[in-house]
Amino acid sequence: FQPREAGKVGLYTCGPTVYKDATIGNFRTYIFEDLLRRTLEFIGYEVTQVMNITDVDDKTIREAHSRDVPLSEITEPVIEHFFRDLALLKIERAEYYPHATEHIPEMIELVQRLHEGGYAYKKDGSVYFSVSSYPKYGKLSGMKLESLARGVRIDADEYEKEDFRDFALWKGWTEEDGEVGWDSPFGRGRPGWHIECSAMSRKYLGEEFDLHTGGVDNIFPHHENELAQSVAATGRKFVRYWMHSAHLMVEGEKMSKSLGNVYTIQDLLDKGYSMRAVRYVLLTTHYRQQLNFTDEAIKAAYHSIERLDTLVQAAESANGDGEVRSVLAEYIEIARKGFTDALLDDLGISEAMAALFNLVSSVHRLTNEIPLNRAEGSVILDFWKDVDRALGLLIAEDQDIPEDIYELILKRIEYRANRDFKMADKIRLDLENQGYQLEDLKGETVVIWHGGRKTITKSF
């Protein structure tokens, strides 16, 4: 891996389409991206990550139309849940979360450039990318283009490889769009999904950047189209490295409405799963391997976490003086090397975890006769905290709410009692940004966070 600029990484991660709550499938991809980001930081890179919020596209509009409400009424609550879920799963925040609806001028400019460059044409109020004007089209996803009929178009944002056509950069207004639409040199309309990512990545990361990721379903058509648009418009390489994660299955089957196995994070909270165990499951299958999300896997995760935690318990309860035994220092160095080398080899998470489990066993063996002394406990904890920068898994959150958070919750209850909902909402948002979600029930407030769930029954 060679970044464009020494020590820095620009990372674009395709984000959620906010028409309904993200599923654990989406979070499989977001956690792979979190591991990627954390690993880069762990080895010293300064990462600038962008994750777009697709708040206008076919799906969001369809949802708003079918429920007969403004677009924002669909997207806003979903965005709110999304950020809560990120916090619950301990996913590090990206530097930027640009919303598509706030970057329409940038998209229009890009479409104009493509049009002026001869890569796009207008038809019935829309603008299409002409696939035949771009000879490298299909290279990313490995397509053969001989069969392409010139000027055959597709309007949908999503379609199969066999259906590849000239795709929409700008979609002329139709009745289904309702109030959704922006004026442009091509007439009133809205952007196609693919141009959103081309425009927003360009704005925040420049015309060429290091890494672009998503789930495998994004390779075609989304990333193929992004690549074609961006290279055609700028003449630059666009992306140096692409990485795609394999999909998540539930109990061996594809998630689907009809099977009733489309889980959101809220569903898993309702099942009583610990978010640490969920993170464990989503994190520990290599990103290019299909992940099977099962009850068994969650149970196994609880065991694995318990085993890992025995090391922290041993280290924390260590007492007595003495020097760090050289054999222990050696074990730690072996673990550090094994862990780091594994992650640097295409995010080899299984080998990285194995290095940590080996350390746990070695330490237990070593301390069977002579327990850890304080110096040893502290060396182990330092190591554990250090590698946890890459994993976000090893250090258990407090099972209790920190004092300052508790105080804020009480304050909010008081504001609510005084019907000052503005201040109450302000505190709620503040808490959410810190990873604490509140649910107001009759006479009590339930707090949910990465470490657990607590009910506060206090009213004023």
Ligand code: AMP
């Ligand atoms: P979407 O909200 O559908 O645009 O998807 C957001 C991200 O989640 C994209 O990177 C998708 O590739 C990814 N994704 C969607 N479904 C799954 C799944 N079942 N497993 C893993 N990743 C997925």
Ligand code: ZN
């Ligand atoms: Zn995208």
